[in-house]
Amino acid sequence: MAPSAVFWLLLGGLYFFIPLLTTFLFSLKSNQTGKCCTAANYSWVIHNGEFWHTLKISFLLALETIVISLAIFVPTIYWVHLKVPKLRPVLAFLALIPFVVPPIVMVVGLLKFYQGSPNWFYAQPWGFLAGAYVILAFPYMYFSLDAGFRSIDVHTLTEASQSLGARWTTTLFKVILPNIRAAALAGSFLALAIVMGEYTIANLSAFHTFPIFIQYVNETQGFPAGALTLMSFGITWAAMGSLLLVGRKRGTRAAVVAGAR
Amino acid sequence: MRSGRRRLSFAWIATLPFFAYTILFLFLPAASVLIGAFQNDKSGYSLSNIRTLFHHPYIDAYEGSIKLSLVTAAIGGIAGLFIAYAALREGTPKWIRSTLTTFSGVAANFGGIPLAFAFIASLGPLGVLTLFFKNQLHFDITAHGFSLFSMTGIGLAYMYFQLPLMILVIAPAIDGVRKEWREASANLGASQFQFWRYVGIPVLMPSILGAIILLFGNAFAAYATAYGINSGANLITIFIGAYYSGNVLNNPHLAQAMAFGMFVVLAVMMIVYIPLQRRAARWAK
Known part of the structure; x- marks a missing residue:
């Protein structure tokens, strides 16, 4: 290996690991004395009711986002691939819009537009917040699913299924869906990573999700926040690890950059 | 039928x-x-909120956001390019490449509040690195002008997602620089430097610029990371956030105007990005 290659890779590696290592060391310090080493911060987190409560809310929100996204995007992308390929650039263009409209701009618009809408929607994370998260997940879901659909022969599969007498719903659920399972999973894991880390929209619309809890601990507790930060990093690892695992199969070169900045 | x-x-x-x-x-x-953005309190149309954006403190917040995004995009872009090339070039073992992609994927997705705290735990006033420098190396970084809560500090944290994003975006383009081109130029007597100066860099340029623009937008839109480090930072996203979380919601149209201003900056960015993307696609396999 060239010396310059070693230098740059070392630099990148250090930048990746040092903040994690220091956060780990930080999380081992006692919240009372500031001295090393104790696991008390981790036990504080695990015995905190609010931790489990907000974690559950964020996780259920992620599941809801995934279910709605798949229900909306799979039939649409299937149909566009099958019948109106001309619409594909239109969808790809639409999928770029959430990049130009960042979450902070989106939430300003959503708050204005849905102001005064019924409470079951506006005041519930399952309504307002999930609605916004489906849009956040849209580009990642779209690019994953589109790659999945491109890797299969939609026409042949559909014709074969129909010539055997299957209805559209049967074709979609029993023939198409199993074939794009890896792509759908990849998009789902990205959506999971986004929702579990999303702070901007939740904060501005005053919902208490997991990242809001982390920030609350950051401001009030110091050392236990280190433990929480590492746990949150673990969630990102788990989501990305699963993504790579399903990505080994063909047709899942998904967009891997999600994130809640 | x-x-x-x-x-x-x-x-x-x-x-x-x-x-x-x-x-x-x-x-x-x-x-x-x-x-x-174009309304006033009495639900009539006016340009007053847009005009306000061009005055202190709003224009400074845009300037702060644009500067921070430009600097982190340029440094992250160039360093990310070198790291990606180091992993992809000949002579580097194959496993490094897949490891780098995995780690970049994770790091690019690790942002927001947890990232902010990871940097507070490292370089904050009580951070592990800060104390290590002070106690072990007798070097007080705060006394030497460093503060994590400054733009430099926020920029360092942004680099944690800017670098891996650059690596992920530019790696396919670097792969597109074909071995045959290098062999051909070597056969014609070109040095390594001449190859990059006249072939490699010109071919990669649209991809590099496109990726840096993407990084710019990425940093420009960021809110949670900056908020977690310094909730009073002079950034436009922080300004918009303050309008909703604070009690200063006397003029919601101003917040909408600020959001509109962000949208304009990002739209201009996309207009530059799309032709570059087309040009970059020309050399793709």
Whole structure:
């Protein structure tokens, strides 16, 4: 290996690991004395009711986002691939819009537009917040699913299924869906990573999700926040690890950059 | 054929929820920002809020955001390019490449509040690195002008997602620089430097610029990371956030105008990005 290659890779590696290592060391310090080493911060987190409560809310929100996204995007992308390929650039263009409209701009618009809408929607994370998260997940879901659909022969599969007498719903659920399972999973894991880390929209619309809890601990507790930060990093690892695992199969070169900045 | 047509007319309904959804949750809210930015309190139309954006402190917040995004995009872009090239070039073992992609994927997705705290735990006033420098190396970084809460500090944290994003975006382009080109130029007597100066860099340039623009937008849109480090940072996203979390919501149209201003900056960015993207695609395999 060239010396310059070693230098740059070392630099990148250090930048990746040092903040994690220091956060780990930080999380081992006692919240009372500031001295090393104790696991008390981790036990504080695990015995905190609010931790489990907000974690559950964020996780259920992620599941809801995934279910709605798949229900909306799979039939649409299937149909566009099958019948109106001309619409594909239109969808790809639409999928770029959430990049130009960042979450902070989106939430300003959503708050204005849905102001005064019924409470079951506006005041519930399952309504307002999930609605916004489906849009956040849209580009990642779209690019994953589109790659999945491109890797299969939609026409042949559909014709074969129909010539055997299957209805559209049967074709979609029993023939198409199993074939794009890896792509759908990849998009789902990205959506999971986004929702579990999303702070901007939740904060501005005053919902208490997991990242809001982390920030609350950051401001009030110091050392236990280190433990929480590492746990949150673990969630990102788990989501990305699963993504790579399903990505080994063909047709899942998904967009891997999600994130809640 | 006729029966096929009839099926078609029913099945396109499957795409309706999608378009209805994007209209309800993307276009109409975006339009309401657009309209709200040009309204005043008495629900009449006016340019007063847009005009306010060009004055202190709002214009400074845009400037702060743009500067921070430009600097982190340029440094992250160039360093990311070198790291990606180091992993992809000949002589580097194959496993490094897949490891780098995995780690970049994780790091690019690790942002927001947890990232902010990871940097507070490292370089904050009580951070592990800060104390290590002070106690072990007798070097007080705060006494030497460093503060994590400054723009430099926030920029260092942004680099944690800027670098891996650059690596992920530019790696396919670097792969596109073909071995044959290098062999051909070597056969014609070109040195390593001459190859990059006259072939490699010119071919990669649209991809590099496109990637850096993407990094710019990435940093420009960021809110949670900066907020977690310094909730009073002079950034436009922090300003918008303060309007909603604080108690200063006397003029919501100003917040909408600020959001509109961000949208304009990012739209200009996209207008530069798309032609570069087309040009970069020319050399793709």
